[in-house]
Each structure stands twice: as structure tokens, then as C-alpha cells.
Amino acid sequence: MKRNLLLTPGPTQVPPQLCEVLGRPIIHHRTPQFQNFLKEAFDGLKYVLQTQHDVYLLAASGTGAMEASVCSFLSPGDKAITVEGGKFGERWTELCRAYQVEPKVVEVPWGRAVSPKVIEKMLSEDKDIKAVYVTHCETSTGVTTDLKALGEVVKKTNAILVVDSVSALGVIELKMDDWNVDVVASASHKGFMLPPGVAIVAASPKAQALMAQSKCPKYYFDLRKYKKVVEKTDTPFTPAIGIVIALTESLRLVKETGLDNLFKHYERLAKATREAAKALGLSLLAEESCISNVLTAINLPEGMDGGKVVKRMRDTYGISVAGGQGDLKGKIIRIAHMGCLDEYDMLTGISCLEKVLKELGYKFKLGAGVAAAQTYFNENQ
């Protein structure tokens, strides 16, 4: 039997405890029984987001949460800053354009993070900018944005700070309230270790005020409809019942571990993986100052076909990692650290990467990557 290990930056592995919940017969959603689950999900998400604000659950994947975060807050003709440092930053721009919101695009080289100073300057030069759209962890590059610093900048203006934390929520810190983040868009299939199908949006009072004025055409992604029933612990449309129920169990696991322990755990996996890459003579795509613990993007040896690496690891050996997107297609591989992964999963992934690198003719000492990761793990319990 071939292994099926997902080291992909979403969907992530679903642990057996959550598989069991997903396999249960479902209940009807307009019942006190389901309301209990929904309340638990809202409370658990507020714990992870470190927020007191409203949380809304939509039956959709992450892009649905992002779309709701554009069309529910803005109006045609509004201006918004979008930060493009990878594929998911570009999605903010595309979403703004789809709703005739004018994006002021900040292009950041892939592998680097936006400077809060750039945003500060733009906001001070144009007081009409209604929102700043950024990506918490840019999944295409493995870069983390400094949300705390951006929050300091944006909170002084009328604009809202909107964050795509689809891949980062529950994996790295996000103090929504303390950091003055107004909107967070996320989903079930990354840090929460569940199948895709539940989209998450949290909104501050400042964002909710904008929501009331928004004129973009919308229906299913109209967060006003969700806000209207959230206090009755209800959803306006049929929710993804099965995944919502499993989400309560996932959040229970997160709470049992504790956020700090969880973040340290992922950091340890990420750092060991970086050590392994270096020991194999491979460089990292993200700059050190903004490198993410959510996933590690590794530059492959010059001339090697990255598509082949991914395909071979997956189809021959059963270990799924991700390749590059956009201009990075074929040039990198991305190994995720989120979800129910431990040090042995990382060693498995690195070992398989070594095997395939050897098969494709790259010269290095077999075992060097695994040994470096092992050393890091043993020295950092």
C-alpha cells in the first residue's frame, strides 16, 4: 500500500479523530442540536483569531471568504490597495476589478514582504482609499506579512485592513483585535485539518460600518445576511453541516494544545525543514526576514524540472508536496508544515525529496537533509 502523506499547503492531512467525525450521519441545521455546534465553532474561532468580533461561516472554499471580504465592504468606484507578492495577492486585485473597485496595486517581488511604510505613504497621499488587502502567509511563496505593523498604519485612517489568512490561521499568530486587523478571511482545509468547504470571515465594528454602506451586487456572499442571524446562532443559507461539526472537534484539539504550543510546534517543523534544504545545498525562496512557518518554498537546482519532482514524489512514492505557481512554475517545491504533521512526517518528506533529487541527477550526499533536520529536532525539543 502506497503512503498518502499530504505535505501540501492545503488541503492538509485530516487526522483520524476528524475523519471519524466527518463520517458520522449528519443532523439537520435548523435545530438546537446544530446551534450548539455552531456556537462552539464561533467561540473556538474567536479563540484562534484572538478576537471579540463577529465570525461568519459560509459554505464555500477560501476564495468565497475573500470575495465576501470585497463585495460586502466596498462599492463600485471605491479605491483599495492590494498587495501582490504572489498568486493569492493577485486574487485580491482580480476580486476588486470584478466588482469595479479600483485597485491600487503594490507589486512586491515574489519571496519578499510589503513594507508598511509603502502602505502608510499611499494612505496618506489618498484619503479616499477604503481598504488595504493583504495576504497573511502568501502560500505561493512562503512569505509572512507583518500584520501588526500594518495594523498600526491602517488603524489611523478610515481604511480597513483586510487579511487573507486562509493558509495561516491557526498556524502562525494572528491577534486580530490587538493588531487592529478589521477583516480576516480563512477556510477549513489548512490549519484546521479539514476538507475544503467552510469559509470563515471575521469582521471588526469598523468593517461592519462599511458593510452597511456597501453597494456591490451580492447575495450568497452578502455578509449582512450572516450578521443578521449570527446572534441567533444561525446561518442565512444551508451551511456545510458536516464540516462545521468537525470544525468544533478540530477547534477542541487546537484549544487542548494551546495556541502558543501550536505555533511553536509549526515553527520547529519549519526551521528543521529549512536546515534540511540548506544541508542539501538548496536555497530558500523567501527572504529570511519574512520567511513563513506555514510552509517552506525551496528553490530547486538550476535546470531541474520541478513538475517532475512533485509528480515523482506523489505518484511513485505517495508523498504530496506542491510545485511553483506563476513564474515559479517548475522552479520550486513547497512543503507545508500546517495541520496534523510531526517531525517524522517532515523527515519522511525530506527523505523522499532526497530520493527524487538523486534520481533526477542532482549531486549531494544522500542523508544530509534528513540528518540536518534530525539534528535541529533533537537540539530543539
Place this chain on the structure above:
Amino acid sequence: MKRNLLLTPGPTQVPPQLCEVLGRPIIHHRTPQFQNFLKEAFDGLKYVLQTQHDVYLLAASGTGAMEASVCSFLSPGDKAITVEGGKFGERWTELCRAYQVEPKVVEVPWGRAVSPKVIEKMLSEDKDIKAVYVTHCETSTGVTTDLKALGEVVKKTNAILVVDSVSALGVIELKMDDWNVDVVASASHKGFMLPPGVAIVAASPKAQALMAQSKCPKYYFDLRKYKKVVEKTDTPFTPAIGIVIALTESLRLVKETGLDNLFKHYERLAKATREAAKALGLSLLAEESCISNVLTAINLPEGMDGGKVVKRMRDTYGISVAGGQGDLKGKIIRIAHMGCLDEYDMLTGISCLEKVLKELGYKFKLGAGVAAAQTYFNENQ
């Protein structure tokens, strides 16, 4: 242990075979392995829809499929007929208004079906009408619309016939191609016996031509994005992987049974339930000429609080049925026949209804409903 029997018109019971699939670890969606599942889902849905047209799968609940069926085909300022004979018909009107499409609303008394002649007249008087939005089975009333007759009318015009078959697909016949239905919107959690989370849209070439001209703002529900990748057996955004995989298994069960056998099975359950209601001295909400086999809406005795009936059946005895919506709130109960239900489930539901009717003071001979249903079942094997 209390029973948990869902006789609700969605979500429906998830049978053990599908629970097992839903509880499996998931795989990544950008892989040949998932493509095989996606292909199987597309093929199976074409079998159920009796169509050769494109089928698109979205991670959303049924309303998402309906929204995509408005914003992907029309443009602001367009005119469309919407038929309101219940809560879900009203949703078409709301969706049109959300996108500044002008709805020409046909109001039909709840419990009756629209006359194709009315639609024919409207279409002949206004050649600018772009679409006709109807509900296959109106879940709030248990009425089936005669799609074949409507198709005959609409096919002669430039308008497209768009059908909400969320609750009906796989339960009663829908010959998409033969009947000239241009768009069908459906979902995973009714006839397909799965949790909510997958929305289904099928579109004819006539509808696809409109799609190319549509100017409504959209992104996640932009069916052009789905069409672009459907031939590569892909989805533009992360699909609801777990439910899509389980859908292939559900479709296998449907194929094994055969559509005709399935439709006859549901018809038998519906007819026995109607006999039971009559034997209890209760009338049916839907007119006989358009009564649906998807669910049965039963008028409760004058003055009885229908909310109490539903609550007591569910919370005290573990049998979930649905109450009335809108003006029918508290006045009816709705018993579904779709999904993995058999004659014994119907007898269980009727028996529990009898128990609660007795408790609430309604005068009738205990056992009369069950006996009538049993008799129907035994005489119609």
C-alpha cells in the same frame, strides 16, 4: 439512544456507505487521482440529468448554484421571468434584484403550479425577456412544475429556461436535453444523500452563449471560469474534495438502482404518505395535479401549533420533519421522501406523527395513518 431519522426535505439521511467515504482521509485536488473522481462525478451527473451538456461543480450550498445561474448568464438591466409559488421561487426574484436584473414576477398561490400558458403569453408580449426562472419541486409546498411543457414554450424564444432542481434532482424525472431545459441548479444534500457543500450547475449551449455576454459582477460564481477548465477535468477554485469523492459513490448507487426504479421508489413512498394523511383526516397542501413525489406537505388540524409538532417529533422522539415557511409557518408539516428512505422509515414517521397529534389533542383513530400507508405499500410492491 434516541433515533435520528431525517425525514426533512434536505439535508437528507446520509447512508452508511457514504458516511464511510466521507470519513476517509482526503487527497489533494490538483492530482490525476482527484481528476478521476471529478470525471466520474461529471459523468454520473450527466446520467442523472439525462444531458450531454457541461456540468460544473462549485463548493457552495444550493443557493450558490442558483446565484451562479443568475449572475453568470444575465446582465444588469436584463429582464427575466421569475415564478413565485413558494419560498424558493421567491429566491429567484431576490437574486435577480440583487444583480439589477428586472424580475417579471409570476405569483402562483402556494400549493399550485404555474401554467405554461402564462409564461407563453408573457414571452410573446415581451421579446426582450432573457430568462425564465422556475423551481422544479418547490420545497416549501411540495409542488412539481411541469418542466417539459415549459421547455416547449421557452425553446421557441431567445430566453433560457433555468430550473432550481436542488430538491428534485435524482428524485423525480428531469430530462434536461429532451425537455429543453437550459440551466439546472442543484446540490449535494437532497437526492444525492450527502452533506451540503457541493453545488451543481449544468448549462446548455444556448445558456453558454448568454454566459459569454453576461456583465454581472462576479468571480467565485463566474461559470466562465468553470467552463474554461471543465474539459481538463478541473475546477477553478479548491473544490469540496471530500463531498465530491463521496458524490461519485452516491452516483454509483443511483446508477446501480437505475433512474426509473429510483423514481418509482420515491413515488411509492410519496403515495403511501398521502394515503396516510387522508386516513388521518388531514388534507394535502399541494393540488393533486401538481403534487410532488419529492416531499409531502400536510395541512395540520385547524388551530394546532405546527411548530410544536415538529419540535416534539424531533426533540422528544428523534424524528425530524420540516414545518411550514412564510405564511404557512405553524400550519403544515413537510415529510420528505428523497434519499436513502424506505417504506419502514415512512411508517416510522407516520407513526410518530400520529403519536404527537394524539398528544396535542387531535381526535382520530390511532393507527389509521400507518394502516393506510401499509395497505398502499402492500398493494403496490
